[in-house]
Each structure stands twice: as structure tokens, then as C-alpha cells.
Amino acid sequence: MTQSLWQQLTRTKTADAEAEGAHGGSGELGRSLNLFALVMLGVGATIGTGIFFAMAEAVPKAGPAVVWSFVLAGVAAALTALCYAELASSIPASGSAYSYTYVSMGELVAYIVGACLLLEYALAASATSIGWSEYLNNFLTNSVGWSIPEALRSPMIVRGEAGMEIHAGHINLPPIILVAMCCFLLLRGARESAAINAVMVLIKVGILLFFAVVAFTAFNPSNFVPFNPFGLSGTDDAGNKIGIVAAAGTIFFSFIGLDTVATAGAEVKNPKRNVPLGIMLALLIVVTAYILICVAAMGAQPAAAFKDQEAGLAVILQNVMQAKWPAVLLSAGAVISVFSVTLVTIYGQTRILFAIGRDGLIPKAFQSVSPRTLAPVVNTVFVCVIVGLIGGFVDSGYLWDMVSMGTLVAFSLVSVGVIVMRYKAPNLERGFKLPFGPWVIPGLSVAVCLFIVKDLPTETYRVFFIWMAVALTGYFAYGIRHSRLAQGKKRP
Template identity: 60%
Template sequence: MNLTLGQKLIRTKAVVPHKDPAAPPADISSSGLARTLGLFPLTMIGVGATIGTGIFLTMAEAVPKAGPAVILSFLIAALTAGLTALCYAELAGRIPASGSSYSFAYATVGEFAAFIMAACLLLEYGLAASATAIGWSDYLNNFLVNAFGFHIPEALRSSMFISGKNGLEVHGGHFNLPPVLLVILCGILLIRGTRESATTNAIMVLIKLAILIFFVAVALTGFNMDNFHPFFLADVVNKPGGMAGVAAAAGTVFFSFIGLDTIATAGEEVKNPTRNVPIAIISALLIVTLFYMLVAVSALGAQPAHMFEGQSAGLAVILQNVTGAAWPALVLSAGAIISVFSVTLVTIYGQTRILYAISRDGLIPKTFQKVNAKTHAPVQNTLIVCVVVGCVAGLVDSTFLWDMVSMGTLTAFMVVSVAVPVIRHKQGSHMPNKGFKVPFGPYLIPALSICACLYIMKDLSLTTFRVFAVWMTVAVITYFTYGIRNSRLNKN
């Protein structure tokens, strides 16, 4: 049967009913990936992909936009992520596959929309990994200064291409080496296998949670309520102030909730995914929101809002200013080095699993789905991702990367929200879901989630929308020149 172009664009993958969640899961999924992840390491993957970027790196970007009201920005971002987390929890229980929202879209709204979603996820994960690796360089330098009095030479910790006041600036001879070394270390761990990577990540997550508790305890000794007045920024040039500034800052920090999506990318490597994936998503969100709020309040109480702008290794500097000693900053920088390492690790992991899922469906070359027989890890896939992420991190400034990641994340979250009522309609009563279900029916929570995402998205910069439009154009061209002809559904 020959399908029309329209039918090809909306064709969907079959949704296969799950076995009883109480039944012992197979050690190897049907795709060849090993089911090695339990509930705790899976939750730590979500926390590891989230805590670190939003706190250690983006305060310097978000506080200048909103002032002390950045606390509301974190709350808005958390509320939006919470609404979407409920949608993720149901879909992950129904469709426990690698690929996260890409797989959800393919099973519900069709192949073309799924490919566009895949492009958003690749943008989201690739740039997030590069941006967090770049931020790691500042904390590494702060640690070396406080511990040994050694500065990494400027030419080896700054990018060649930087966004300046007058547009793009090219600094010949500059290369940001520390982020590239970080990406190499992450690649080595991921090639060794998922179990080893997850165990390493869980240890690093517990360490950084302890470091953040240490930060809150020390910062509160210098807490000054006057730092919260005025709560909203006044309207000045390039600073919208008021709720406009809060919304703009929410767009900047929203990318840090990427960890919810990362949990869903591991669906085919999770033991009892129908139960564990939804619980891990909701648990990670609660842990992350609690720590974000504690650190944001204590940081703003310890330092006036105007001092955050342009501040590198900001939390370490705050502790040094509060105590007048170097050792608290040394401890914080060491924690940040571990923290951002874990964020980069799980973000690269998520990128490789999304590429794996797309390749398995025939929409991109088969290289990305080849799995090592010994480690059950997609080695070639991982190497390619690490090369691309390392090049971006070593050469490009991170100024615009945060908002681009937020754009990709918000788009993915909206598609996930749309997929909930569609999957309920497709499965009907003949395919009951024994896992989590979105409360209040299939329409209310998804609709609120979409509205919240649009509210945050509207305040992203015009440059972000332009770059996103170019990326989407490339994705459409790729689909019609390669994906639509090589799709497994097309061959079937």
C-alpha cells in the first residue's frame, strides 16, 4: 500500500502493551540495551542533570534580569516543570523507550512531528552539555587559585568566538581547554557502560547535595534582609524589571529542569520502567525545587543583587566575601567541579540515547544505533557526540547557549503535554495503564502546562527565536531528504 505524503507525515509507531509491572523484567531490552538502572540511580540521573546548572552557573545570568525576584523565576520554572512532570510520568509509564519526548511524539502525533521534536532535543542536550562544560572552567580555575595559587592562562580558559557588545568577537589563539578535558572524561565513563556511569553519577550527586547544604549554612551567617529591597528591578535599559524581568529570568533558568527529560531517555535501561520512571521523575523534581529555593534565598541574602552580574564562580565568591577566608570558597569550588561534571555526564548520556532511538527508527544513519556487545553501550554514537560537544565548548562562548537550551526544553515539554490526551484516546479502555495517570483527566493539566511554557517562551530574546528558526529549517530539510525515505515505517 502506497501512502500519500500526508499519511507519511502523521504515521505513528505502534504502542505495545506492557507486561505486569510486578513481573521480573528482562536483563536486556529488545533493543539490546541492558536494563541495569533501579529507582535510586534513575532518580539521581534526574537530579544530577538538573542541580548544578541552574544554581552554580546561571545565577549570574538570571539575577541581573529579575533582581531578588529571581526567586519567583525559579518558582515559575518549577511550577511549569511540575505540570509537565505529571505528563512525563504518565507517558514514561506507558512508553518506556529510549528517546524520551521524541518516542512519545512518534507514538502519538506522528513521524514528522517526532523528527522535529528530535531536533529540539538534540539542540537542548547538545548545547546544555557544552554550556555546563564551559561553566565548569570558571570553578576549576577558582579552585586552583585558592588551593595552589595557580591561574589557568587566559588563552586556555576563554573561547575563540565571544558575544561582545558590538556583536561576535574573534579572539585568535584562544581555546577553552578545561571543558574539552571534561567532555573526554565523560565520554570514557559512558563508553564503559551505563551501570558504571550511573553509579559514578549517584556518588557525585550526593556529594554536591552536601556541598549545597554547606553553602546554605555558611551563607545564612551573612544573611541581610535589606538585600531583598527593592524586590523587583526598576525599569532601566536592557533590564525589563517587574514581572517582565521575572519571566525573562525564568526563561534563562528553565533549561536547568532538563533532568526530567533525561530520566525519560533511559526508559529501555530501567528495571520495571512502568513503576520506576514516573516515581523518579516526580522525586527528582521535588528534590531539585527544594535545593534551588534554599540556595537562591541564601545567596541573595548574603550578596546584593547588583553584584551577581558578570560574576564567575559566583557561589564560591559569595562564601569568600561572607567569611573573609578562602577555605569555604575552596570547598564550594571543589563541589561545583564535581557537580558540573555530573551534569555534563548525564546530559551527554541523554543526547546519545536520543540519537540511538532516532537511528533505530531509520531517520538518521545506522551508526548511532550500534551497541557494543560487551558493555551494551552505543560507543560510536558516544564518540561522535563527545567530539561535537567538545568542539562547541572549546570554541564558543556560552552567552546565548542558555536561552537556546530553554527554547528546546520548552518545545519538548509542550509536545509531551499534547501527547497525553492523544495516548489516552489511542489506547482507550482496551489498554489500561497500571502506572501513573495525570490527575483531573487528560486535558486540564496538559493545557496548563502548555500555557505555562508559552508564558516563559514569550520573553526569550529575538536572537534565540531566529537561531531556533534556522535550526528548524535544517531539521525539515534533513527529514525530507533523508528521514522520510529511510524510515523503518516506510520500509514496512
């Protein structure tokens, strides 16, 4: 029977079909990850981005009150993490928010969420790889006295005071090298990548604890005065958004690692227990670490010193101890840390592409996996090429807010999905169930996300809507006709 357009846009899958969809055929992902590896994926994809780089962007917007920006972003992430935990415990699939909304709200909403996630992950991986370049250069300068030539560590497309600037002959080579190394590891399979990531995460946490201890020895309360110079929300003389909420929007991307935990749902042992538990444990570690490091950093130097500061935490250590070796140690830790962030972020995007490809909404090549390593080869190479090009040629100033936009929209729709599923499938087996009924926590999650997103720059909205227009064109030109639900097919 021919479906109406509305029926096509709102067609859904059952939770059981989605949970089983990533297994049982030629395109099968293996369940090889335990709870510890899963938590390390979440922490690895999260700790590093906001702390190592975003303070240079966020502190000028909020001053010392950036501490509250981290708290606000953490509250939004915690509320959404609870929503993720409920959906992940009942729909343990590889597509994260995409898969959850396909079951709860239908194909079109799922496709929109998928587009948000692809934007979020690609730009997040690119932005972190750019930050890796800064700390690599700091490490080389302080350890062996050699700096990467400016033309080989600065992008061609730069955000200047007068707008976009083109620096012909420039390329940021380190991000391209980093992404190539991540590609090599990911092609070897999830288990090997997760093991290497776990080691890097433990090193990163140790280095950040070392930073906190040293920075607190130079703690100066006067650095927090005035504490909140720009208020909750406002604009500066140039019309740019400033204040606690604006800074929270800038750093919110640093919580996307929680979503990465959910993208691994099809490769986790006992997913109905381990995915929600992994999300909550990762969140607890991340929020604690962020606030600790933020307070230590703000106490060690004035807020004005953060503006445009390259490899900021390493510089703070060098200034506090009046020696190079602490900066060398932290830069080495950052090089390892950001490697793990980029690795896991690219991993997450390849799994989302895999889920969308399995549903027929993008070409079949994206659903194929290597019979030997069970890694999605085409996805991995495709994502790494895109991420490498953006990281090599684009200024990171264009990327942070775009990542937050994609994250906040996806998080909001996941929260709505919890409400829908409670009414649509009240008897669905849930390994974790939100307290206070179906409305309170999801409603608060959506409200906080929208509160943050309203203060993102106008330019971010413009680029986001252009991207969504491109994505929807792809859906109506290809996806709506090739969808497996449209063809009455089960996943392979």
C-alpha cells in the same frame, strides 16, 4: 500500497512496539538501573546548572525577584513532569519525548521533538562544561595559587556589547578535557556511569547544603529591596527582555534533568513504576534545593554583585567567611557537581540518538551498541566531539536561552501528547494517570511553557528556526525515505 505525504508525516507506532523496540536484537540496551540510580540521574543532570551558573545571567534580569523566576520555572517543570510520568508509565522507551510523540502524534512531530532535544542536550552539556572551567580555575587559584592562563580558559567566539567578537588564539581547554573524561566513562556502560554519578550527586548535595548554612549566617533582608525592580515582563533601554518571566526563560534549562530520567526508560528495571516515580522524586529534590540556595545566595549579597560574577557561589562563601577554604571546598564540590551534570546530559543525548537511529530516521550507525558494554559507541563519540568543540570555542552567553527554547518546545509537545493518547488509546495500561482528566494539567503545562518562551530573546528565535530548517531538510532528504515504518519493518 503507496502512502500519501500526509500519511507518511503522521504515521505512528503502537505503545507496545515502542516499549519493546529498545530490546530484543543486536542493538539491545540492558536494564541495569534501579530507582535510586534513576533519581540520581535526574538530580545529577539538574542540580548544578541553574544554581552554579545561571544566577549570573538571571539575577540582572529580575533582581531579587529571581526567586519567583525559579518558582515559575519549577511550576512549568512540575506540570510537565506529571505529563512525562503518565507517558513514561505506558511507553517505557529510551527516546523520552521523541518516543512519546512518535506514538501519539506521528513521525514528523516526533522528528521535530527529536531535533529540539538534540539542540537542548548538546548546548546544555556545552554550557555546563564551560561553567566547569570557571569553578576549576577558582579551585586551582584558591588552593594552589595557580590560575589557568586566560588564553586557555576563554573561548574564541565571544558575545561582546557590540555583538560577536573573535579572539584569535583563544581556546577554553577545560571543557574539552571534561567532555573527554565523560566520553571515557560513558563508553564503559550505563551501570558504571550511573554508579559514579550517584556518588558525585551525594557530594554535590552536601556541598550545597553547606553553602546554604553559611550563606544564611550573612542573610541581609535589605538585599531584597527593591524586590521586583523590573516587573513581570519588560525590556531595558537596549531592547533586551527583562523581568521575572525573562529570567525564568533563562534558567528553565536547569530543569532538563527531568527529561533525562525519561531517556533512560529502556535501561530501567520495572520502568512503568520506576520512571514516573523517579521523575517526581527528582523534581521534588531539585525544586527544594534551587529555592533554598537561591534565597540564601540573594540574602548574602546585593543583586548587582551577581552580574558577570565568575564562580559566584564560591565568591559569596569567601566574602562571608573572609577565608579561602570555604571557597575551595565549594569550588571542589562544583567541579564534581558539574562533572555529573555534563556526564548525564551527554548520556541523555546519546540515548535519544539511539532511539532515532533505531527508527531509521538517521543513519544506521547511530543504532549500534557495543556487544560488551551495551553502550552506543558511535553516538557517544559523535556527541562528545560536538559538545567538546562548542564548549571549547563558544561563549556560554550564546547557549543558555537556546537550551531553554528547545526544552520548552519539547515539553509543550509532550503535554499535548498526553491529551492525544487519552483519546487515541483510552484503554492503554498506565502505571500513573494524571488527575483532573486529560486536559487540565497538560493544558496548564502548555500555557506556562508558552508564557515563558514568549520572553526569550529574538536572537534565540532566529537561531532556533535556522536549526529547525536544517533538521527538516535532513528529514525530507533522508528520514522520510529510510524510516522503518516507511519500509514496513519492525525495529531490529
